[in-house]
Amino acid sequence: MKRLFLILIVLCMLVLSAEAEEFRILTTFYPMYILTQNVAGGIDGVTVSNMAEQTVGCLHDYTLQTRDMVMLEEADALVINGGGMEQFMDRVVTTRADLPVIEASKGIEMEPSIEEGLLNAHVWLDPQMASVQVKNIAAGLAEADPVHAELYSANAQTFLERLKALDAEMEEALRPLNGKEIITFHEAFNYLARRYGMVVAGVIANEPGEEPSTREIAETCDLVSQLGIKTLFAEPQYPQTAAKIIAGETGASVYVLDPCVSGSGKPESYEEIQRENVRVLREAFGE
Secondary structure: HHHHHHHHHHHHHHHHHHHHHHHEEEOOOOOHHHHHHHHHHHOOEEEEEEOOHHOOOOOEEEOOOOOOOHHHHHOEEEOOOOOOOOOOOHHHHHOOOOOOEEEEEOOOOOOOOOOOOOOOOOOHHHHHHHHHHHHHHHHHHHHHHHHHHHHHHHHHHHHHHHHHHHHHHHHHHHHHHHOOEEEEEOOOHHHHHHHHHEHHHHHHHHOOOOOOOHHHHHHHHHHHHHHHEEEEEOOOOOOHHHHHHHHHHHHOEEOOOOOOOOOOOOOOOOHHHHHHHHHHHHHHOOO
């Protein structure tokens, strides 16, 4: 009995030791979760969790929940998009001043937002910029967790090769759309459009899910008619009421582009969503 008791004690100590050595990575929202999964997923002793639930979408006005504070307390590293996307970071720094924060968009030049004084931080929708984010994530994790540095680097390299192939595939498929003008209901797609030669002629509502005013809808109808634009792009995460009103007034068609802020959670979901976006864009312009 004494021997069995000693064995149980040793086993408990081993379990507790393993738990203590586990490196916990926390990401702020879905795009960062998928990019980080591709860098750190599948590594023994490393876990990746996402803070904001997928239904949140972008984090423009997100408020930290009790659940988030618990996850932050347990985290060993936090991966953020940066560029002002996570406006709650002051509270995070106050709560966990010792927590390594990895800014995925570090070094990426962002364009101004249509909201004065802010930046458009939706850089992950350009695969080339997403590749920069992957490199930043891998470098940040290697610094925070040097034990697994080589594995982070190897995983990142594999993912970077996939992103390079995706970018080439998208460039080829969207080449016929060079110079095409689009109107969106959120400024998420500016970087994607610019990367592949399209022009965002108008953004109806800056905040995702925000319903445009009657005046904004009227102005958009005028713009659609003036430019002869027949395609409006809404997002699957938010209501499409305004898009349907404008389409009804102008004869334009409504299509759905996905800003990659929700999905299945699979590491491949970024590529799957982008390929669907390509299909939608080609369909919208009759290609």
